[in-house]
Amino acid sequence: xxxxxxxxxxxxxxxxxxxxxxxxxxxxxxxxxxxxxxxxxxxxxxxxxxxxxxxxxxxxxxxxxxxxxxxxxxxxxxxxxxxxxxxxxxxxxxxxxxxxxxxxxxxxxxxxxxxxxxxxxxxxxxxxxxxxxxxxxxxxxxxxxxxxxxxxxxxxxxxxxxxxxxxxxxxxxxxxxxxxxxxxxxxxxxxxxxxxxxxxxxxxxxxxxxxxxxxxxxxxxxxxxxxxxxxxxxxxxxxxxxxxxxxxxxxxxxxxxxxxxxxxxxxxxxxxxxxxxxxxxxxxxxxxxxxxxxxxxxxxxxxxxxxxxxxxxxxxxxxxxxxxxxxxxxxxxxxxxxxxxxxxxxxxxxxxxxxxxxxxxxxxxxxxxxxxxxxxxxxxxxxxxxxxxxxxxxxxxxxxxxxxxxxxxxxxxxxxxxxxxxxxxxxxxxxxxxxxxxxxxxxxxxxxxxxxxxxxxxxxxxxxxxxxxxxxxxxxxxxxxxxxxxxxxxxxxxxxxxxxxxxx
Numbered sequence: 001x002x003x004x005x006x007x008x009x010x011x012x013x014x015x016x017x018x019x020x021x022x023x024x025x026x027x028x029x030x031x032x033x034x035x036x037x038x039x040x041x042x043x044x045x046x047x048x049x050x051x052x053x054x055x056x057x058x059x060x061x062x063x064x065x066x067x068x069x070x071x072x073x074x075x076x077x078x079x080x081x082x083x084x085x086x087x088x089x090x091x092x093x094x095x096x097x098x099x100x101x102x103x104x105x106x107x108x109x110x111x112x113x114x115x116x117x118x119x120x121x122x123x124x125x126x127x128x129x130x131x132x133x134x135x136x137x138x139x140x141x142x143x144x145x146x147x148x149x150x151x152x153x154x155x156x157x158x159x160x161x162x163x164x165x166x167x168x169x170x171x172x173x174x175x176x177x178x179x180x181x182x183x184x185x186x187x188x189x190x191x192x193x194x195x196x197x198x199x200x201x202x203x204x205x206x207x208x209x210x211x212x213x214x215x216x217x218x219x220x221x222x223x224x225x226x227x228x229x230x231x232x233x234x235x236x237x238x239x240x241x242x243x244x245x246x247x248x249x250x251x252x253x254x255x256x257x258x259x260x261x262x263x264x265x266x267x268x269x270x271x272x273x274x275x276x277x278x279x280x281x282x283x284x285x286x287x288x289x290x291x292x293x294x295x296x297x298x299x300x301x302x303x304x305x306x307x308x309x310x311x312x313x314x315x316x317x318x319x320x321x322x323x324x325x326x327x328x329x330x331x332x333x334x335x336x337x338x339x340x341x342x343x344x345x346x347x348x349x350x351x352x353x354x355x356x357x358x359x360x361x362x363x364x365x366x367x368x369x370x371x372x373x374x375x376x377x378x379x380x381x382x383x384x385x386x387x388x389x390x391x392x393x394x395x396x397x398x399x400x401x402x403x404x405x406x407x408x409x410x411x412x413x414x415x416x417x418x419x420x421x422x423x424x425x426x427x428x429x430x431x432x433x434x435x436x437x438x439x440x441x442x443x444x445x446x447x448x449x450x451x452x453x454x455x456x457x458x459x460x461x462x463x464x465x466x467x468x469x470x471x472x473x474x475x476x477x478x479x480x481x482x483x484x485x486x487x488x489x490x491x492x493x494x495x496x497x498x499x500x501x502x503x504x
Contacts, residue, residue: 091143
């Protein structure tokens with residue numbers, strides 16, 4: 001068990017950059033100029049765009065992949081797309097906690113570079129087995145931004161200011177979901193499926209050239225420890241870091257297990273993550289089956305098929321503008337009524353609004369396709385679903401970031417569930433539509449969305465604060481789960497609290 005350093009054991013240089021004045025220190029990322037904050041946010045969000053672009057770009061090229069590798073089993077063919085999401089689910093378990101141990105910056109860069117390499121592996125895979133392996137590794141490498149971006153929002157913005165930044169972060173991967181299939185369809189049709197992966201690798205390379213020199217570290221404990229170790233008394237700084245007798249592997253295990261601990265100790269984190277996973281899985285299934293729906297029922301050509309993804313894309317875009325504005329307005333109004341003090345539960349009304357649109361969109365999309373009405377009708381339904389999806393997604397992420405001390409780990413916990421269902425849904429989705437039809441299949445999905453999306457948010461609105469007060473997952477972080485640097489930073493935050501709240 002690590003020991004907590006006392007004030008006497010902390011060199012004065014560290015106390016200079018402690019939480020007493022850190023809140024107003026210009027080196028604090030929350031005190032950066034607005035342009036610098038948004039530069040960092042844009043870079044991190046661009047990485048999330050590339051990650052989802054890599055997941056969806058090959059979706060319209062599935063028929064060409066089946067022909068190239070002579071794949072006849074529908075499950076294996078679906079797995080070439082969905083196996084990306086399996087490793088995409090595992091990656092955040094490592095990326096989020098590692099970013100809280102060593103900082104955000106290089107975890108993002110290394111993941112992006114690895115993503116470029118594994119996409120080249122996909123491009124030149126000689127058989128189905130190697131393609132599946134490289135798709136799996138590509139998903140693993142692409143995962144860090146999904147885990148780290150939520151923590152970065154917390155690093156840069158206060159609770160009242162972060163809705164717009166979170167909306168931007170949420171929008172970028174969704175834009176990737178839309179742009180990926182459109183570009184992938186034309187690339188596969190005109191120059192070959194191999195170039196879908198080569199273009200992805202080139203985009204990762206371009207991103208690295210731009211982002212590596214421009215992105216600065218945003219995680220406060222890492223910044224403060226680096227400031228301290230640059231001083232002339234750096235040996236004393238090192239000695240002041242709390243000692244840990246555990247091996248580095250044990251420390252890594254404690255940190256990497258944090259998302260699982262959050263899921264197991266907090267029912268709120270579990271149920272919100274499960275709901276996000278459900279609607280994410282539905283979203284992936286919709287994208288995976290768009291090509292077959294519009295080619296078989298509406299006889300669209302492969303190139304034009306990609307354009308149908310604009311339907312949900314419009315819903316995403318409108319919700320991004322609507323979600324940020326309305327979420328901020330609702331949160332600020334409720335906080336003002338509470339004496340200016342915000343609470344995570346004040347994010348829930350926006351979630352309830354989005355949860356009503358999701359089943360409406362699914363019913364509309366499924367039954368208009370089943371009735372073979374004009375192609376614009378299922379696209380309108382997909383757009384309504386996309387609007388509800390983003391409107392629900394944004395407040396859940398904001399709630400997790402507001403409620404948990406380890407924001408990146410909380411978002412990682414949600415990302416694990418999301419990507420697991422993103423892997424599973426396409427495997428059974430096509431068979432479900434064959435047996436139940438698009439109307440019946442989407443009615444089942446809409447029913448699940450109602451069960452998880454309506455009663456539980458209402459319950460959290462009324463009981464969430466009491467549950468958080470009683471749950472250890474929401475309280476001060478367990479020192480066993482902190483790296484030496486983070487443990488010292490936590491001690492300084494405790495010191496700051498005692499300075500500003502002497503009565504406590």
